[in-house]
Amino acid sequence: MIWFTVLLVLLVLAALWASMASALLRATLALALTSALLAVVLFAFGATLAAVLELSVCAGLITVVLVSVTSLTQPRSLKEQAADRKRRLRRFWPLPFVLIAAGVGLSFVKVPVDIVMRLPAGDGDVRTVLWSLRQLDLFGQILILLAGVFGVLVLFRKEAK
Amino acid sequence: MTIEIPQAFWLYFTFFALLFLDGIWCMLATRNMVRVLIGIEILMKSVTFFLIVAGFLAGRMALAQALVITVIVIEVVVVVVIAGVILGFFRKRDSLDVSNTREMKG
Amino acid sequence: MSDLLLLVPFAAVVLLNLLPKRARAAGTWIAFAVLALEAAAAFAERFGYAGEPAWSPLGAVFGFHVAPDGLSGLLLLCAGLVGITALLVAQKTLRETRERFFFANLVLVALVGINGIAMVRDLFSLYVFVEVTAVATFILVALDSFTEGRGTEALEGAWKYILLSVIASVLMLLAVAFLLLSAGDTSLEAARGALAARDPLAWIAIALFLCGLFVKGALVPFHGWLADAYTAAPAPVSVFMAGIVTKASGIFALLRIASSTLNGATPGREILLVVGAVTILVGAFLALSQKNMKRMLAYSSVSQMGYIALALGGDLRLGILAAGLHFFNHAISKAQLFTNAAAIERELGTLDMDQMGGLGSRMPVTAGTSAVATLSIAGLPPLAGFWSKLLIVLALWNVGEYGFAVVAVLASLVTLAYFLSLQRRVFFGKRDERWAAVRETTPGLWVPAVALALVTIALGVGFPFALEILLGGGA
Numbered sequence: 053m054i055w056f057t058v059l060l061v062l063l064v065l066a067a068l069w070a071s072m073a074s075a076l077l078r079a080t081l082a083l084a085l086t087s088a089l090l091a092v093v094l095f096a097f098g099a100t101l102a103a104v105l106e107l108s109v110c111a112g113l114i115t116v117v118l119v120s121v122t123s124l125t126q127p128r129s130l131k132e133q134a135a136d137r138k139r140r141l142r143r144f145w146p147l148p149f150v151l152i153a154a155g156v157g158l159s160f161v162k163v164p165v166d167i168v169m170r171l172p173a174g175d176g177d178v179r180t181v182l183w184s185l186r187q188l189d190l191f192g193q194i195l196i197l198l199a200g201v202f203g204v205l206v207l208f209r210k211e212a213k
Numbered sequence: 214m215t216i217e218i219p220q221a222f223w224l225y226f227t228f229f230a231l232l233f234l235d236g237i238w239c240m241l242a243t244r245n246m247v248r249v250l251i252g253i254e255i256l257m258k259s260v261t262f263f264l265i266v267a268g269f270l271a272g273r274m275a276l277a278q279a280l281v282i283t284v285i286v287i288e289v290v291v292v293v294v295i296a297g298v299i300l301g302f303f304r305k306r307d308s309l310d311v312s313n314t315r316e317m318k319g
Numbered sequence: 320m321s322d323l324l325l326l327v328p329f330a331a332v333v334l335l336n337l338l339p340k341r342a343r344a345a346g347t348w349i350a351f352a353v354l355a356l357e358a359a360a361a362f363a364e365r366f367g368y369a370g371e372p373a374w375s376p377l378g379a380v381f382g383f384h385v386a387p388d389g390l391s392g393l394l395l396l397c398a399g400l401v402g403i404t405a406l407l408v409a410q411k412t413l414r415e416t417r418e419r420f421f422f423a424n425l426v427l428v429a430l431v432g433i434n435g436i437a438m439v440r441d442l443f444s445l446y447v448f449v450e451v452t453a454v455a456t457f458i459l460v461a462l463d464s465f466t467e468g469r470g471t472e473a474l475e476g477a478w479k480y481i482l483l484s485v486i487a488s489v490l491m492l493l494a495v496a497f498l499l500l501s502a503g504d505t506s507l508e509a510a511r512g513a514l515a516a517r518d519p520l521a522w523i524a525i526a527l528f529l530c531g532l533f534v535k536g537a538l539v540p541f542h543g544w545l546a547d548a549y550t551a552a553p554a555p556v557s558v559f560m561a562g563i564v565t566k567a568s569g570i571f572a573l574l575r576i577a578s579s580t581l582n583g584a585t586p587g588r589e590i591l592l593v594v595g596a597v598t599i600l601v602g603a604f605l606a607l608s609q610k611n612m613k614r615m616l617a618y619s620s621v622s623q624m625g626y627i628a629l630a631l632g633g634d635l636r637l638g639i640l641a642a643g644l645h646f647f648n649h650a651i652s653k654a655q656l657f658t659n660a661a662a663i664e665r666e667l668g669t670l671d672m673d674q675m676g677g678l679g680s681r682m683p684v685t686a687g688t689s690a691v692a693t694l695s696i697a698g699l700p701p702l703a704g705f706w707s708k709l710l711i712v713l714a715l716w717n718v719g720e721y722g723f724a725v726v727a728v729l730a731s732l733v734t735l736a737y738f739l740s741l742q743r744r745v746f747f748g749k750r751d752e753r754w755a756a757v758r759e760t761t762p763g764l765w766v767p768a769v770a771l772a773l774v775t776i777a778l779g780v781g782f783p784f785a786l787e788i789l790l791g792g793g794a
Contacts, residue, residue, distance in 0.1 A: 240482075246478070251378075256489050264495065270500060271500055280505070287447070291411045294481070295481055298457075299410070301461065301464060306471055311478065
């Protein structure tokens with residue numbers, strides 16, 4: 053129980069780092085760490101398939117995309133970042149305190165709605181659910197990947213001469 | 214590895230709310246497009262977490278997992294499209310700052 | 320058969336990309352064919368595909384849980400008509416074959432999303448299809464941003480649209496999670512049950528989902544993205560977005576949720592009334608002060624979407640009928656007005672209304688059709704818009720919401736004011752000598768406008784007959 057809470061605290065800390073880090077590259081890596089920690093949380097909940105996907109896709113693929121965006125825009129954006137540092141600090145320093153206050157505040161609130169944990173009834177296997185009951189969502193996934201391909205073709209194009 | 218999972222909704226809701234707040238702040242308090250994207254990602258993490266918690270507490274883990282898998286796939290595509298927009302913007306403007314390059318008037 | 324509505328456009332996209340590069344120009348014809356089928360399917364529904372799918376061999380393979388009804392038919396017809404118009408506009412306004420090819424592809428992808436929205440009965444699947452439509456539209460908005468001479472407006476419009484859409488997605492996913500907690504399932508049926516049982520978690524879920532849809536449908540206070548996206552997008556994309564995308568992913572989903580879960584129960588009803596009334600007024604006054612023609616049309620869209628929210632807050636049975644009709648009328652008229660705007664932009668090279676004037680004698684067809692559409696949206700009899708506004712007012716009157724009914728009527732005057740101002744500034748008055756050589760636009764742009772104007776007139780004049788069909792269809 054205590055370990056799980058520590059894990060969740062780490063998750064929030066990693067997310068906080070991702071939003072506060074002054075260098076973009078470091079923020080990106082912190083985001084990857086957040087994803088990895090979330091994957092561990094998902095695994096602990098027993099959502100193994102989702103955990104694997106979170107680890108490979110979010111912590112892996114999205115990090116690659118973000119790192120490439122950061123490095124492709126590097127020289128100019130570094131200058132911008134240096135100029136921006138003061139203002140960033142002014143906008144971001146309250147965030148940790150707000151989070152701590154919110155966390156403490158929320159832990160003192162009495163739960164307004166009663167949620168009873170239901171027994172894990174015969175819910176079945178995730179593969180069966182996905183393939184037999186949620187076919188429509190699978191179809192949606194295929195479509196959105198297709199849209200993504202067109203997105204790459206349209207948006208990652210060199211300027212017409 | 215066995216971790217004992219507490220069955221307290223409010224504990225999870227607190228952590229979800231913190232992640233959510235962090236993501237929103239990150240999205241709104243910056244003018245750098247890549248940071249906005251990072252904020253969006255943190256928001257999506259919080260939602261993924263909450264979906265799994267909901268499935269766990271409702272005893273519908275398999276369903277929640279199926280939903281989360283779909284969400285992750287959608288998330289990737291959206292991130293790639295956003296990255297494309299950011300790169301296009303950078304190529305034209307040589308800047309990642311959205312706010313001082315507004316060409317449109319209200 | 321309803322499976323086919325999802326699979327045929329999808330197969331068409333695959334087919335389009337199998338074509339050799341030289342034959343890509345022909346791809347548009349495939350898209351035309353699919354959209355025509357779509358519009359036809361809206362009528363086939365009358366002959367009972369809702370029962371399905373015993374005879375459908377595909378039904379055995381693809382066990383999609385979809386259930387089309389009268390409302391779906393309405394959306395399909397809109398999607399077909401608006402899609403064809405947008406493709407025709409694309410032929411005349413997008414310069415490169417490559418752009419036209421991607422336009423056709425993305426329209427088809429968005430079309431599958433729209434068809435999904437029309438037919439699903441599950442909150443999460445609804446989210447998935449809204450997202451499919453949205454992603455295809457993000458790309459469409461930025462479609463021609465890399466051709467030479469374009470600034471970053473299109474990218475900025477897409478960026479704003481994406482940010483607001485992401486927030487909407489997050490709200491909708493939270494709604495799904497709360498529904499899962501409350502009902503243990505994500506179907507609309509389960510949501511209805513949980514709401515009837517007065518479960519507060521279910522109310523949170525529906526409220527969050529409605530907020531997400533308000534963002535998607537650009538209702539005030541979430542209307543900020545719409546004008547930028549519409550104005551910055553290439554002409555055919557504005558036609559497609561204004562005509563169907565925003566309507567399907569925001570407003571139609573709202574209609575679906577209101578009709579299948581809310582039962583006119585109180586908290587939801589009041590929210591819809593207030594949001595609707597505020598949206599009507601804010602949108603109308605913003606439209607009044609615009610110089611750019613597309614921006615004015617965009618804010619007018621915001622205002623008209625408020626009417627639909629208002630209708631859903633009234634008497635439920637009549638309200639849904641009125642909302643559905645207004646949805647259809649507005650989609651057709653707005654698609655037509657954006658086609659008119661595309662024609663003017665093509666001939667004049669600008670959309671600034673202060674520089675125009677006296678174009679009526681030069682472009683009589685454009686002027687005439689736009690007069691029909693604007694008067695219909697403003698609610699003048701006997702055009703189609705009059706009837707839907709009348710029904711909306713009746714739906715409000717029936718449940719004793721006299722104040723909101725009066726707002727709806729008075730706001731029509733503001734609508735008339737900004738549209739008359741548009742007509743006056745563009746088509747009447749003194750003509751600048753720069754436009755001395757301007758001629759009527761190509762048939763490729765005025766034929767669809769005339770066709771849509773005829774739909775508006777026909778629906779207005781033959782309204783009792785149309786109502787009969789709609790009621791028979793079980794809307």
